[in-house]
Amino acid sequence: MKFNFSYFLLLNVVLLFLSQEQFAQNNQQHFDEFMQTPSTPYRTASGKPGPAYWQNQNDYEIAVSLDENTHRLMGKVTITYTNNSPEQLDFIWLFLEQNRFTTNSRGTLTTPIQGNRYNGDVEGGYNLSQVKVNGEKAKFLITDTRMQVFLPEPLAANGGSTTISMNFAYKIPVKGMDRMGRLKVQQGTIYALAQWFPKVAVFDDVSGWNIEPYLGAGEFYLGYGNYDYKITVPYNHTVVASGRLMNPKEVLNRKVYKRFQKAQETEETTYLIEPSEVGSRRVLNKRKGTQTWHFKMENTRDIAFASSSAFIWDAANIKLASGKNVMAQSVYPAESDGQDAWSRSTEYTQESIKFYADTYFDYPYATAINVAADVGGMEYPGVSFCSYKSKGASLWGVTDHEFGHNWFPMIVGSNERLHAWMDEGFNTFINHYSTLNFNNGEYPADFTNGRVINPYLKFPGRESINTYPDATNLRNLAYTAYYKPAIGLIMLREYILGEERFDYAFKSYIKTWAFKHPRPQDFFAHIENASGESLNWFWKNWFYTNNNIDIAVVDVAQKEHGALISLENKGEIPMPVALKVSYADGSYDTVHLPVEIWQRGNAWDYFHETSKKVTSVEFDPKKQVADIDGSNDSWGK
Incomplete structure (x- = not known):
């Protein structure tokens, strides 16, 4: 066969063009429309309930x-x-x-x-x-x-x-699957009743x-609905439950009732039943038989209660910025007593509820009750079950997490059975800020460095956030439901959108879907519309794939009027680029490049104008991005 050089040259030009076009298309897919749905009478394209919702x-x-x-x-x-x-x-x-x-x-x-x-x-x-x-x-x-x-x-x-x-x-x-059940303790049995x-x-x-x-x-x-319920228990039991106690004078003796009233007026933790009084006639309303506790709760998706003869019971008022008063309560056995343990439970409850109510959306319930039980941690409207063995940072963490669930999914009523990340991930996200705020940072926050999750992101057996919870490998569930979505939202707030834009959009989402049922698409669309930013590239990759972020500073060439900085996206997820450009005189500049630099390919050259000598360039100097390879983040010393 005669070799045709002109044909060979033409063929290579065509192939080169096609390969470049395909390369651009491969990157463009990160920016394509994703999970965008047209408006219906029931839900709008902007992520709100429709006119006929x-x-x-x-x-x-x-x-x-x-x-x-x-x-x-x-x-x-x-x-x-x-x-x-x-x-x-x-x-x-x-x-x-x-x-x-x-x-x-x-x-x-x-x-x-x-x-x-x-x-x-x-x-x-x-x-x-x-x-x-x-x-x-x-x-x-x-x-x-x-x-x-x-x-x-x-x-x-x-x-x-x-x-x-x-x-x-x-x-x-x-x-009860670490969600409810009963626990035998020295002075009785604790019944933690849910799904009841x-x-x-x-x-x-x-x-x-x-x-x-x-x-x-x-x-x-x-x-959602209204609940009117009565619980008949042995005469020596204390009952705490979702909602408001309707008959305190009937079920509490005079001494406990006076303390009950006082606790509603003071922010200092007040004993209703002291440790030395558990089982004592001094705090019992009856001497035999049973008594019936009556509770009501409105516009709630569920209720739970706890009952025991072994409860120490303390309480305090929570005064919210809205002017509303909420009664924080804790019940726990003697085994959980102590200032390093459950004696601080009501303090933790106060601070948790106050932070979320004042920061995101007002707390809608009359009470917030923490129950020590043989449950690692489980949430219900106004009631949390937490491990009776928890102490210190562990007790703060589980208390804060379970009460955070009053916002996700109790107020914002997502479908936990299908989309665990819409309650666990959102809640872990707000827990991060609550923990930073608590007592001037008494307990260090977990996710200040976004790269804490990198071992999981490199794990070959990882699963994507959207994996159905009951099908998720249990070793992955903490990441798919809790940590990865939380870190994604932290990146979105602190690195991609900025605090002001994100906070407005996030609070708007909560207010818009309070006591309603949003889908993932509704959340995505609402954040985009309220923040004014197309984020399809982020939702698709972070929530629906196992793709990773790996931005590299490849080279820096000093020029007459500045420096040519060569960047490469070695991962599968595009990301805005924050650079710290340091100079020989010890000063530095911060540069922000938009995510759109990756629309046409995985390589980008940025010319940084300066008369100074550049000594180093570093991507993501605050380590806010879950970039899986830190070894290529920097050039220079």
Whole structure:
């Protein structure tokens, strides 16, 4: 074959053009539209509820009694369900989450033989009776942790209402998947009760009925409503619960009631039941039998309570910037007492609630209660369960984290079972700033250096943030749900957008979606619209891939009127570039280059005008960016 040089030259020019075009396209994909959705009547493209946005309402009346001898909870629930959706409903789905604690539940059967954090007892499960719709016997079907109640007539759209009632009973597990259960201590048993009654699943405009089973890592997605509930317990028990105690004069003796009133007026921690008084007649309202504690809570997605004869009980007022007063409370056994331990719990609760309420969105509840239990840390509206063994920094950390959850997902009601990062990650993010603020930094914050997460970012078995929680390898869950999204938001606030732009957008998101149900797309769109910055390149890469950041300072060439600085994006994620340019006289300049320098390729030359001799150039001098290779961040000494 005769070699055709002209053809060869033309072919190479074409191939070179195509390769350059492909190179540009590969980089451009980082800036393409991602998860942008058009406006509908229910949700807007700007990340807000639409003009026809709706949520269904579920209101509860509950009366239960606790049998300390058999460790059983039994009672009746009546649910008034209002269908605000634009379609009529033929059935209603409920969750029976105590059914997780049986030998044949999906959660039990999908727990590894060696066990994990989400081990649970298998001697529980609901016994149901008298299931009725509008007072008439109802047809229903139970599948694992879900219950389908069939309606005799379709429930009308746009405001139709019906009632579902039933009696229920179950044995309270000792180990309730590190979320609830019971703990035997020296002076009694602590019952930490959550997922303790049948509750309605969410019907929304995104998925219809949200009926993912309760397995383990996936937490909860719940609608909002009003709760009126009564708890009958042994006469010597103290009960704390979500909401406001409606009958304090009936259940507290005169001495404790006076202390209860005082604690609502002072910011100093006040004992309601002192350590030496636990079990004493001096603080008991009755001498035998039972008594019934009555609570109410409005516009909440859930309720929880704790009951025990072993509780030390203290409290104090929290005065918020809004002028609202909230009653902080702590209950704990003698085993947890001590100034290095739970004696500071109410102080921690005060400071945590005050910081989040004054910084982000006002606290909506009357009380904030910390309960010492055999639970590592779990959150419910107005109530936290934290380990009775925690002390010092550990107790601050778990208390602050669990109370931070009152904002995510209690106020901003995201779907935890699908998108764990929208509550755990957001909460870990605000915990960072709360910890920096607490007592002039008494306990050092974890994420001041964004590169603390680098070992995970280099781990071959890592998973992306958007991985379904129940499918996530448990060794990765702390990173996918908590740390990586939190560090992503810190980078967004402190490095990409800046504090002022981010804070406005973030607070606007909370206010806009308070007591509503945002999706990831709604968050992304709202931050972009409120901050005025297209961030598709960031959302896509940080939240939905295992891509990494690696910005390198390749070379610096001193020129007559400055220095030519050569940069390269060796990773898969583009990033704005902050440079510290240092000079021979000891001075330095800070340079900020926009993310758009990477739109046409992974190499960029920047000419820095100066009459001084450049001795070093460093990328990300504050170490705010989770860049996985620090060895190529600098040029020069």
